Amino acid sequence: MVSKIYNCLDPQGREDGIKAAAEAARAGRTVVLPTDTVYGIGCDAFNNDAVASLLATKRRGPDMPVPVLVGSWDTIQGLVREFTDTARTLVEGFWPGGLSIVVPEAPSLPWNLGDTRGTVMLRMPLQPVAIELLREVGPMAVSSANISGKQPPTTAVGAKQQLGSAVAVYLDGGESSIGEPSTIIDISGPEPVILREGAISAERIGEVLNLPAEQLRRK
Numbered sequence: 493m494v495s496k497i498y499n500c501l502d503p504q505g506r507e508d509g510i511k512a513a514a515e516a517a518r519a520g521r522t523v524v525l526p527t528d529t530v531y532g533i534g535c536d537a538f539n540n541d542a543v544a545s546l547l548a549t550k551r552r553g554p555d556m557p558v559p560v561l562v563g564s565w566d567t568i569q570g571l572v573r574e575f576t577d578t579a580r581t582l583v584e585g586f587w588p589g590g591l592s593i594v595v596p597e598a599p600s601l602p603w604n605l606g607d608t609r610g611t612v613m614l615r616m617p618l619q620p621v622a623i624e625l626l627r628e629v630g631p632m633a634v635s636s637a638n639i640s641g642k643q644p645p646t647t648a649v650g651a652k653q654q655l656g657s658a659v660a661v662y663l664d665g666g667e668s669s670i671g672e673p674s675t676i677i678d679i680s681g682p683e684p685v686i687l688r689e690g691a692i693s694a695e696r697i698g699e700v701l702n703l704p705a706e707q708l709r710r711k
Contacts, residue, residue: 494657494660495656495659495662496660497648497649497652497662497663497664498663498664499664500526500621500664501665506621506624509621509663509664510624510625510628510663512661513629513661513663514625514629516661517534517535517536517542517629517632518536518629520535520536520539520542520545521542521545521659521660521661522535522542522658522659523535523625523659523660523662523663524637524648524659524661524663525621525622525634525663526621526622526648526663526664526665526666526668527561527617527622527668528588528589528617528618528619529617529668529670529671529673530636530644530645530646530670530671530672531636531637531645531646531650531668532561532622532634532635532636532637533546533549533550533635533636533637533651533655534546534561534625534633534634535632536629536630537605537631537632537633538601538602538603540603542633543558543605543606543633544604546558546633549655549658550635551639552640553606554606554607555606556640557606557607557612557613558605558606558633558634558635559613559635560612560613560615560631560632561614561615561616561617561626561631561634562614562616562631563616563622563624563626564616564627565583565616567616567630567631568583568616571598571601571612571631572595572596572597572598573595573596573599574596576595576679578684578701579595582701583616585697586692586697587615587616588617589616589617589618589691589692590618590670590675590692591615591674591677591691591692591697592614592615592674592676592677593614593615593676593679594611594612594614594676594678594680595611595614595679595680596611596680603633605633610680611678611680613676615674618669621663621665622665625663636673637655637659638651638654638655639655642654644673646668646671647664648663648665649664672690672691673688673691674691675688675690675691675692675694675697676688676690683710684697684708685708685709693705694706694708694709
């Protein structure tokens with residue numbers, strides 16, 4: 493398979509790239525897209541073969557489920573069991589941006605993201621190329637565009653050096669603005685807990701939720 497990098501900083505390159513990436517995703521293939529945190533490898537979240545292919549490309553097992561990126565605030569409501577006040581507060585406070593939220597997934601969704609134990613990790617990235625693609629394709633399973641255990645790339649070229657021809661379409665949106673993975677907060681249990689501190693600090697999340705940062709850091 494021949495892979496192509498599309499320069500999305502150029503208007504024509506962006507238009508061609510989004511079209512090619514959307515077609516690839518609809519055909520069950522993986523694509524690389526820019527996000528605000530790091531570059532991601534993504535596919536249609538509801539295509540279970542494509543998700544399996546994404547995990548195989550990263551050389552990662554189903555024990556680390558794939559997060560889902562969405563292109564709007566509204567999309568989350570169809571993916572969660574209940575859109576709680578805490579979820580709404582976090583979405584309104586940090587999306588689009590570097591916060592991933594783990595929530596109980598809606599029952600009977602026809603996807604297989606790995607061993608999720610009934611939850612799904614959702615994020616809306618602050619990256620216009622990513623948003624445009626997500627609005628075209630719908631929710632996408634997206635993980636950092638690196639071989640498991642290697643450094644997540646912040647450029648399309650860096651992603652291609654690791655993933656090569658396993659991915660058909662690479663969208664180059666310039667260097668990722670944040671350059672570190674998102675912060676992950678789990679709100680599927682009785683109390684919100686930060687699972688990974690990254691792009692957004694526990695202090696900022698604590699301010700929005702009106703909770704002490706130390707309470708959020710408790711494992």
